[in-house]
Amino acid sequence: MAVQVQVTSVIQKVVDGQRQLDAEGLNVAELIDDIERRYPGFRAQLMDEHGQLHRFVNIYLNDEDIRFMQGAATALSDGDCVSILPALAGGCHLP
Amino acid sequence: MPVSIYIPGPFRRLTHNREYVSVEGTTVAEVLDAVNARYPGFDMLVYNRERAIPAHINIYVNNQEIHELDGTATALQDGDQLAVIPAVAGGAGAPGNGAVPASAALTPDEVMRYSRHIIMNQVGPGGQRKLRNAKVLVVGAGGLGSPVAIYLALAGVGTIGIVEFDTVDLSNLQRQLLHQTADVGKRKLQSARETLAAYNPHVTIVGHEAPLTSDNAFDIIPQYDIIVNGADNFATRYLVNDAAYLSGKTLVDGSILLFDGQATVFKPGSGCYRCLYPAPPPPGLVPSCAEAGVLGAITGIVGSIQATEVFKQVLDIGEPLVGRLLLVDALTMEFRTMKLRRDPECPLCGEHPTVTTLIDYDQFCGSPPLVAPEPEPAAVGGDS
Numbered sequence A: 001m002a003v004q005v006q007v008t009s010v011i012q013k014v015v016d017g018q019r020q021l022d023a024e025g026l027n028v029a030e031l032i033d034d035i036e037r038r039y040p041g042f043r044a045q046l047m048d049e050h051g052q053l054h055r056f057v058n059i060y061l062n063d064e065d066i067r068f069m070q071g072a073a074t075a076l077s078d079g080d081c082v083s084i085l086p087a088l089a090g091g092c093h094l095p
Numbered sequence B: 001m002p003v004s005i006y007i008p009g010p011f012r013r014l015t016h017n018r019e020y021v022s023v024e025g026t027t028v029a030e031v032l033d034a035v036n037a038r039y040p041g042f043d044m045l046v047y048n049r050e051r052a053i054p055a056h057i058n059i060y061v062n063n064q065e066i067h068e069l070d071g072t073a074t075a076l077q078d079g080d081q082l083a084v085i086p087a088v089a090g091g092a093g094a095p096g097n098g099a100v101p102a103s104a105a106l107t108p109d110e111v112m113r114y115s116r117h118i119i120m121n122q123v124g125p126g127g128q129r130k131l132r133n134a135k136v137l138v139v140g141a142g143g144l145g146s147p148v149a150i151y152l153a154l155a156g157v158g159t160i161g162i163v164e165f166d167t168v169d170l171s172n173l174q175r176q177l178l179h180q181t182a183d184v185g186k187r188k189l190q191s192a193r194e195t196l197a198a199y200n201p202h203v204t205i206v207g208h209e210a211p212l213t214s215d216n217a218f219d220i221i222p223q224y225d226i227i228v229n230g231a232d233n234f235a236t237r238y239l240v241n242d243a244a245y246l247s248g249k250t251l252v253d254g255s256i257l258l259f260d261g262q263a264t265v266f267k268p269g270s271g272c273y274r275c276l277y278p279a280p281p282p283p284g285l286v287p288s289c290a291e292a293g294v295l296g297a298i299t300g301i302v303g304s305i306q307a308t309e310v311f312k313q314v315l316d317i318g319e320p321l322v323g324r325l326l327l328v329d330a331l332t333m334e335f336r337t338m339k340l341r342r343d344p345e346c347p348l349c350g351e352h353p354t355v356t357t358l359i360d361y362d363q364f365c366g367s368p369p370l371v372a373p374e375p376e377p378a379a380v381g382g383d384s
């Protein structure tokens, strides 16, 4: 399945600064594997070592949060758009 | 020198129903002392335990609130008129600028100043009075808090609370509209007060010059109708979320980093920040703006969106940004919205809440606690 992936803010740095890329996968987990093959370090931004999705990064299939679907097992269709969105702290200065 | 002081209705049981009392004093503090000497107990009404004027009391010298002057140190002239105006809970009491009852007609000056709003039938004079009566808390007077507070003040939101304890740094000026070059080194709250008073002297700015903590959040947040989050760290972001939800307040949330922004509105029962992001990132994983950078103008975009959502809430118009997360990408200039749902498993607003009071957010976020700098006696910081 060819899926368009939109990547926000800090996660862009692990995909060569791209904001949008194409990737393949029958579900979200496979999609992440596909991107990880090309951009090692990508998966660690989204999941812990046990394959559990981080709770401070949201992944949307079209406009729906996959946590409210089947998580990483959520199936993808041709032409879907997946957005990856980390929490932002906001205003500005204290780390 | 003799000065006349207006005693509000609720305090007149102390003054044997006198509406005006004439006493001697050269400053506001001396006058308050003189009234207390004559009517013991008056102190307890106008000062809090820290002997500061509490946020719900405004004191006017000839129609100017003393926050805009020198606080209780404000010097008085012969014949000056003082007025003590407490906020009155529940409807038709004192609104933002204290001296005007909530239901009072707009003055000709107000009609002129706000005419571009009033002329729209979604606002009208009634809407403008709602804005005048509204009490909105802005957490942070930085990148997001600046445009939010400025637009609220321009629109005549009667009471604007600001939580801020920082000082203005040169690196703030790239985006923080409330502060200018001459303000570097000044308390941000003071700088914000001056800027907002210059924009619109008719709104009341209530300063809370301390970090928001689990100890003071319930003293501050319940005083307001709507809370706007411009916090710069995850600990405060979760704290504001929890305190607003537990106080039953609508929270207008916004955040920014690099060229990206996010905004949404949480109404109790429609989901919360924990539903959106159940846990904060471990320290260091998501960089701060100081580490990663941020486009100055994106703070204006997201802050203006937050201010717009406040107006819609106050006026009860349009479709609020509830149940939707707005994403702004300044580089592609695309605006997208994602669905945001209440999570039935949410520890705060879910079916079986486990967070029922405020917790230790620094521990929750794994970050060191915020430390307020030494308070400066010169800075008049409202209460807290």
Ligand SMILES: [Zn+2]
Binding pocket: B271, B272, B273, B274, B275, B276, B342, B343, B346, B347, B348, B349, B350
């Ligand atoms: Zn929630």
